[in-house]
Amino acid sequence: MSLLTRRRLLRRAALSATAAGAARTGLAGATAAGLAASASALGACDSPPERESDAERNGTLRFPPGFGWGAATSAYQIEGAAKEDGRGESVWDTFSRTPGRTANGDTGDVAADHYHRYAQDLDLMRELGLRSYRFSISWPRIQADGSGRPNQRGLDFYRRLLDGLHEREIAPMATLFHWDLPQALQDDGGWENRDTAERFADYADAVFRALGEQVPVWLTINEPKTVVQNGYLTGHHAPGHQDEAAAYLVAHHLQLAHGLAVQALRASGVPGRIGPALNLHPCYPADDSTEAAAATTLYDGYENRLYLDSIFKGAYPRDVLADLGPDSRMARAVRDGDLKIISSPVDLLAVQYYTPLYVTGSGDTVRRWPTSQADWQQIYPQGMYDILTRVTRDYGRVPITITENGLPCPDAPGPDGTVDDAGRVTFLRDHFTVAHKAITDGVPLESYHVWSLLDNFEWNEGYEQRWGLIYVDYPTQRRIFKRSAHWYRDVIRRNGL
Numbered sequence: 001m002s003l004l005t006r007r008r009l010l011r012r013a014a015l016s017a018t019a020a021g022a023a024r025t026g027l028a029g030a031t032a033a034g035l036a037a038s039a040s041a042l043g044a045c046d047s048p049p050e051r052e053s054d055a056e057r058n059g060t061l062r063f064p065p066g067f068g069w070g071a072a073t074s075a076y077q078i079e080g081a082a083k084e085d086g087r088g089e090s091v092w093d094t095f096s097r098t099p100g101r102t103a104n105g106d107t108g109d110v111a112a113d114h115y116h117r118y119a120q121d122l123d124l125m126r127e128l129g130l131r132s133y134r135f136s137i138s139w140p141r142i143q144a145d146g147s148g149r150p151n152q153r154g155l156d157f158y159r160r161l162l163d164g165l166h167e168r169e170i171a172p173m174a175t176l177f178h179w180d181l182p183q184a185l186q187d188d189g190g191w192e193n194r195d196t197a198e199r200f201a202d203y204a205d206a207v208f209r210a211l212g213e214q215v216p217v218w219l220t221i222n223e224p225k226t227v228v229q230n231g232y233l234t235g236h237h238a239p240g241h242q243d244e245a246a247a248y249l250v251a252h253h254l255q256l257a258h259g260l261a262v263q264a265l266r267a268s269g270v271p272g273r274i275g276p277a278l279n280l281h282p283c284y285p286a287d288d289s290t291e292a293a294a295a296t297t298l299y300d301g302y303e304n305r306l307y308l309d310s311i312f313k314g315a316y317p318r319d320v321l322a323d324l325g326p327d328s329r330m331a332r333a334v335r336d337g338d339l340k341i342i343s344s345p346v347d348l349l350a351v352q353y354y355t356p357l358y359v360t361g362s363g364d365t366v367r368r369w370p371t372s373q374a375d376w377q378q379i380y381p382q383g384m385y386d387i388l389t390r391v392t393r394d395y396g397r398v399p400i401t402i403t404e405n406g407l408p409c410p411d412a413p414g415p416d417g418t419v420d421d422a423g424r425v426t427f428l429r430d431h432f433t434v435a436h437k438a439i440t441d442g443v444p445l446e447s448y449h450v451w452s453l454l455d456n457f458e459w460n461e462g463y464e465q466r467w468g469l470i471y472v473d474y475p476t477q478r479r480i481f482k483r484s485a486h487w488y489r490d491v492i493r494r495n496g497l
Contacts, residue, residue, distance in 0.1 A: 044372050044379055045409035045423035061436050062496035068171065068447025069492040070132030071125070071469060072404055074178035074222070076108045077456040079138065081115035085153035088144025090180035091190070092459075095238035106462025112454045112472050115157065120479070121454070122164040124470060128485060129492040132171045134403050134449045135161070136178035136222065137211075139203055146182035147199050150206045162214040173403070173449070174215045175277060176204050176261060178222040179231075179238065186239055191227065191250040194333070201260035205268060212270030219277040219350050219403065220261045224254035224307060226279060236460050248330035252338070255310050259341035266344075273347035277403050278307050282387045283357045286368075291361025298323060299359045304387075312395040314343035348446075349391065352404035353431075356383035373408040373465055379427065385434040388443045399444050405431055406451035408458070408465035411482060419471045419482040428484060432497055450488065454479070 076092050096107040114121055125133055139146065141154035158174075165172045177200065185196050204220075230237035232247035258276050265274050283300040285292035301320040309317050316339070324330060355377045358366050369378040388400060407427040411419050428450065439445050455468035463474060469485040472478075491497060 068132040070449040071453035072134040072449040074136040075138035076180045078112040078114040080110040080113045082109045086151040088140035089183040091238035103462035108457040126168040134173040136175035140182040146185035173217040175219040197257035200257040204261040205264040208268045218274040220258040223279045262344040275346040275348040277350035279352040286358040286360045296359040348399040350403040381430040388438040401447040404451040424484040
């Protein structure tokens, strides 16, 4: 791998990562750009909702009948109960308990205590009117060491959750892996070790056979790109490595794990649909130069095509492989038949949209739009339309579900006890509007899951950022519907804006 490629990979990861270390260093160390981003974040969160359009008032932005309005969570971010009922340790337990890794030393040991309060949370989902709920299953809760006989107490928890969803007529959507790799597997090399993909297939098979009759939709790997970039390039996420040579070896093994899980579902005979969950960033040239156009194409290769092409075309992008070099650990790891496994036919694609990227001729990126409290997130709803239509155009009419889209705000209850997150309402309205346009223009979008149902542990940001529709007072675990939750309930009831 060339020195230029190393630098580009590190820049790319830093700009794509959910890294806000600068936000924790205080204003004294902030740059002018950082201060501007902070001001934009406050504006995005505090601005009043825009006046409704005539179409909204007349109820003309209706979504297709049966559209799956939902919300999303993940296990480590909400469950807590880190040492209960046979759950093993994950890489995020280790990472978050390491000094300096997370804001304020926060961990997911308790989080939103969903493990004990799931029945209350199910009632809140029903009150919200959800038609779909996307959650993840904790691998170390099912296999403490990442292999062997599944832990019945862990399976029983998810069975109770699934029973509760069905009783409330909410469709479950279960993610098999949302970053909480068992620490025992990490100790054996983690995703750098090809065997981890095989262990994942075994785990997936055990979960399919135990819970498959209750789950209509499965998602395999959540955001493999984030594991690669944040976990192995910047080190901002578990396992906290900065090893560019390992990063794309990890990418291949994550893609292989996805394909093996798809094959495991087919072999199990359990009914259900399955697909990947990819965070896709539309990439645009920062100017009209030929250099910016070329750099954007390669950037898109790393951000999007590396994952989309391997799943839907059975090949890694040639430009990315050439940029990494024939002697890269990734190139040397690909075996005959691997791409056939990775491209095992899927039933749907889960798209997670947060931000666009604008690429200069030198391969850097620049900001064009206001940012949220998460300084990596530019608020640009049109980017959602662009990525949805691009996927449909380039990869065919595979059914699409949006499994994450949302906004962090410094929410707090007012004197009357309510949480007025007006900016989140504006954000969601704008994104729902472009989603509707994408459907009108032929995108087979069948559901939309807001990130997130609850305020939760936001990875290396700890509890500094609140993304939820429902406010969580962590000392008391009290839940409060935010303004956005009341608004979203009306959207669901009307099936549109």
